[in-house]
Amino acid sequence: MNKMDLLKQISTRIAQLRSGEKWTLSIQDLFISRADFQSLSVFLFRESEKGSFSLKNTDQTKSRFGHTSLTIIKN
Numbered sequence: 392m393n394k395m396d397l398l399k400q401i402s403t404r405i406a407q408l409r410s411g412e413k414w415t416l417s418i419q420d421l422f423i424s425r426a427d428f429q430s431l432s433v434f435l436f437r438e439s440e441k442g443s444f445s446l447k448n449t450d451q452t453k454s455r456f457g458h459t460s461l462t463i464i465k466n
Contacts, residue, residue, distance in 0.1 A: 394427070415461070415462045416462075416463065417461075418459040448460075
């Protein structure tokens with residue numbers, strides 16, 4: 392799967408969430424490298440600034456860019 396397909400699938404899944412619903416993405420579930428996950432995280436953090444969803448770093452001991460999972464919460 393190429394990166395654009397992955398972004399489209401994730402964007403579609405986020406759009407399908409109901410208000411207050413959560414979805415956790417992890418590097419293991421997506422079968423992508425840590426570098427790709429960090430790039431995806433940057434993209435999602437920027438998209439979350441638009442206000443339709445928020446993100447929670449689920450790896451409490453990691454820095455923003457050192458995590459391996461994110462929880463998306465639909466606003």
